[in-house]
Amino acid sequence: MEIFSIVTRSITKNGVTAHKDPKLPPLPHVSDGPDWTNILNLFNPEQATLLVATVQTLYPHRGVAPTVYRRVVVNFDKLASQTPSAARLSLAFCDKLSAASPVSFTELAETYRISALKTIETTPEFIFVQRMSVRYLYDDLEIWASFGYEGASYHLGGYIKRGFDDLNWLPPLPNDL
Amino acid sequence: MPTYAFNDSDAVVIIGSGAGGGTLANELCQRGLKVVLLEAGPHLTAEDFVNDDWAAYEMLSWLDRRSASGNWRIAKDFPDAPSWHCKVVGGTTTHWSGCTYRFQDHELKARSTYGDIPGASLIDWPISLSELEPYYERAEAKMGVSRTNGLPALPANNNFKVMYWGAKRLGLSKISTGNHAINAVPYDGRPASIQDGFSVSGDKHGARWSTLNVEIPRAEATGKLDLRTGARAIQILHNEAGEANGVVYVDAAGTTHKQTAKIVVLAGNCIESPRLLLNSKTGRYPNGLANGYGHVGRHYLRHIIQTVWSIFDQPVNMHRGELMGGLVADFAEHDPARGFAGGYYIELNAMGLPTTAAFMNPGWWGYDFTNVIEQYAHMAGMFMTGEDMPQPGNRVTLNESELDAFGVPIANLHYDDHPNDLLMRNHGYKTLTGIHQAAGAKRCIEAPAYPASHNLGSNRMSAKPEDGVVDRNGETHEVKNLFIVDGSAFASGGACNPTLTIVALAIRQADFIATRASA
Numbered sequence: 001m002e003i004f005s006i007v008t009r010s011i012t013k014n015g016v017t018a019h020k021d022p023k024l025p026p027l028p029h030v031s032d033g034p035d036w037t038n039i040l041n042l043f044n045p046e047q048a049t050l051l052v053a054t055v056q057t058l059y060p061h062r063g064v065a066p067t068v069y070r071r072v073v074v075n076f077d078k079l080a081s082q083t084p085s086a087a088r089l090s091l092a093f094c095d096k097l098s099a100a101s102p103v104s105f106t107e108l109a110e111t112y113r114i115s116a117l118k119t120i121e122t123t124p125e126f127i128f129v130q131r132m133s134v135r136y137l138y139d140d141l142e143i144w145a146s147f148g149y150e151g152a153s154y155h156l157g158g159y160i161k162r163g164f165d166d167l168n169w170l171p172p173l174p175n176d177l
Numbered sequence: 178m179p180t181y182a183f184n185d186s187d188a189v190v191i192i193g194s195g196a197g198g199g200t201l202a203n204e205l206c207q208r209g210l211k212v213v214l215l216e217a218g219p220h221l222t223a224e225d226f227v228n229d230d231w232a233a234y235e236m237l238s239w240l241d242r243r244s245a246s247g248n249w250r251i252a253k254d255f256p257d258a259p260s261w262h263c264k265v266v267g268g269t270t271t272h273w274s275g276c277t278y279r280f281q282d283h284e285l286k287a288r289s290t291y292g293d294i295p296g297a298s299l300i301d302w303p304i305s306l307s308e309l310e311p312y313y314e315r316a317e318a319k320m321g322v323s324r325t326n327g328l329p330a331l332p333a334n335n336n337f338k339v340m341y342w343g344a345k346r347l348g349l350s351k352i353s354t355g356n357h358a359i360n361a362v363p364y365d366g367r368p369a370s371i372q373d374g375f376s377v378s379g380d381k382h383g384a385r386w387s388t389l390n391v392e393i394p395r396a397e398a399t400g401k402l403d404l405r406t407g408a409r410a411i412q413i414l415h416n417e418a419g420e421a422n423g424v425v426y427v428d429a430a431g432t433t434h435k436q437t438a439k440i441v442v443l444a445g446n447c448i449e450s451p452r453l454l455l456n457s458k459t460g461r462y463p464n465g466l467a468n469g470y471g472h473v474g475r476h477y478l479r480h481i482i483q484t485v486w487s488i489f490d491q492p493v494n495m496h497r498g499e500l501m502g503g504l505v506a507d508f509a510e511h512d513p514a515r516g517f518a519g520g521y522y523i524e525l526n527a528m529g530l531p532t533t534a535a536f537m538n539p540g541w542w543g544y545d546f547t548n549v550i551e552q553y554a555h556m557a558g559m560f561m562t563g564e565d566m567p568q569p570g571n572r573v574t575l576n577e578s579e580l581d582a583f584g585v586p587i588a589n590l591h592y593d594d595h596p597n598d599l600l601m602r603n604h605g606y607k608t609l610t611g612i613h614q615a616a617g618a619k620r621c622i623e624a625p626a627y628p629a630s631h632n633l634g635s636n637r638m639s640a641k642p643e644d645g646v647v648d649r650n651g652e653t654h655e656v657k658n659l660f661i662v663d664g665s666a667f668a669s670g671g672a673c674n675p676t677l678t679i680v681a682l683a684i685r686q687a688d689f690i691a692t693r694a695s696a
Binding site for chain 1: 229330332333334335338339342352353354370371373375381382490493494496497498529530534535539542543544546550551552554555616
């Protein structure tokens, strides 16, 4: 299955363009439809949906597309496919979270989702999923652009002519620094 | 490049190619000595490096599993990776923001200056600042340190403007863009910085000094350096007289070799160097090499390091430009009136969004976190580095319950905060937050320490054999011809970033080893 099919190394949001280093793989393509789970190796559709809902509940950002959260789970799947301990922790997390409430986690209102996550917050499975959510969500090019991080710069000549000292809401600095 | 025979008994064998080992290798080659430089990692170049927080971390770091214990927060947040250094040619100089500061005179006399602090195992250094100064000068010249030798300061960036005006409004006075081994103008064949913001990711542009781009190529040019990459040292050997005479290492193909040596030098950073000594037990040295007084691995220091991230109404864009180009030195002195021993420096700190999110407060989730991180573009950062107290129980040990791929027990790192450390942390948080508030911050986040890259003290230098591991020249008190040239040899931590002192000590040690080798 070809995951890295679309060449996306820069994204613009609200006037900010974020760049991925040209040597690194572009963003994986993730379908907008329910068939997006077809590209996963390890997680079944239920587990994948549960993990997406988990990342959305842990790190809720208004205006960030579901595709971004799906990409986090695609990265989870890749890691878990390569690392047995990651697979064990991810799958155990899904079991624990499913058991934490009588209603399916994905059907819960946000306040109950938060409560369910809090009941397992100190477990190694939660800690793993929470850390990996941060690891992958905030490494996403679309998130970078959304929150004003421009990313790789060397291939664009650095920031020396692109605003490294353009802050103008404080007084100018003295010349004798 | 020469290849010395495994039984060549003339070579100096150095383990580790970072600030200490890479510098020493070049200094010895320049003096005509034969050097075998064993580096556990690969030889990457600027072409390989990427402008990317995580990809660079995974490319450069020493990622072998460790364990952690003690009451420090790292044992909870990063139990498998309590310390941060690199495994590549150039060592941790490839992951380095270029801060190059000198110890202050009193910091080399820590025990005499601070007195008897309960629970602390302070000693004085066996060398004085006046003895070190000529070597600091040579180090600054070779590294091209800004604001020394007529070199200009790094230009002020956005994050610095925030620090400057906050500090100024608080009445602080020792404010500058600091001293860095990063070129503001072309120097020594290296270009000026283009402010790409990725000096800690290998530095593709090469404006920053590293042993990878300066010392090792110059050592190679002498025809005296035999650099072996993917070479993992596992044991130091000694002869019947008890003197170091070789190293056992495993090469990249998994084959074990024994390299004979005239002199062995450890430069594997503060965890691996004591680990190697502890793993080199023999009948003659049953507690490991150079450990007759039990100091190997002890008195581990990591500095009082923490960051404050603050949010402003208007954009800062701290990711643009050199990450740590700012210094406030008003708290560097030892001032007992503050209620704690030692001082600290305030430095600029910036990270990309990926690592800011990861290190701001590990374990933090929910709307409060997302509200903060969404304002990344309006965020400024500052960092402090201060002197922590040595304690004998803060130490590197072998964790016999788990062996690595080479059959060596993994390292355990134990650290308990000393009361003096907590008082300094508290003072520092208030100062950092105060500076940002004075510049108009609407919210300040006091971030906890992350895995240390200032790793010091675990094979410390002492005047008396019973107080430490190595003498004033970095040679172990107990085992002749065995030297240490990394931060583990520091007698105490001082407040400043350690690299300049590691380089100065390496140049000084080269003079001593050259004399010994020709004897």
